[in-house]
Amino acid sequence: MKTAILLMAHGSRIPEANDAVREIAAMVKEMTGFEIVEVSFREQHLPDIQQGIDACVAQGAERVLLMPYFLFVGAHVQEDLPEEMAEARTRYPAVEFAMGGHLGVHRKLAEVAADRIAEALAATGWR
Numbered sequence: 438m439k440t441a442i443l444l445m446a447h448g449s450r451i452p453e454a455n456d457a458v459r460e461i462a463a464m465v466k467e468m469t470g471f472e473i474v475e476v477s478f479r480e481q482h483l484p485d486i487q488q489g490i491d492a493c494v495a496q497g498a499e500r501v502l503l504m505p506y507f508l509f510v511g512a513h514v515q516e517d518l519p520e521e522m523a524e525a526r527t528r529y530p531a532v533e534f535a536m537g538g539h540l541g542v543h544r545k546l547a548e549v550a551a552d553r554i555a556e557a558l559a560a561t562g563w564r
Contacts, residue, residue: 438499438500440501440502441475441496442469442501442502442504443477443489443503444461445477447479448478448482449481449482455482458506461506475493477489479517486518486525487524487528490529499531499532500533500534501525503534503535505538505539506539508539510539
């Protein structure tokens with residue numbers, strides 16, 4: 438079965454801000470080896486989540502893993518994204534859908550924060 442990964446981000450009115458998620462998607466594709474890795478946005482930008490699902494299905498996905506690219510649990514993660522998945526199941530009854538966890542609290546995120554702190558300290562000359 439062909440599996441697709443759909444990263445679901447909030448979205449920004451600033452188009453360049455949304456490019457970061459596309460860069461992450463390219464890295465995820467390279468790291469995981471999945472043929473189909475798409476990006477979608479809950480608000481502010483296209484493709485929206487249903488369009489992202491459409492793109493996965495159009496590429497032959499028989500299973501779509503929806504991955505919330507959200508740091509914290511909030512209304513989008515708890516309510517809106519599950520509603521999007523329910524809508525997708527209605528639209529594509531022959532396709533399997535599952536949702537992964539949001540980014541949340543993870544040691545690797547703390548490592549990224551520590552790296553950024555070190556960069557900032559070096560840039561200010563405080564180190």
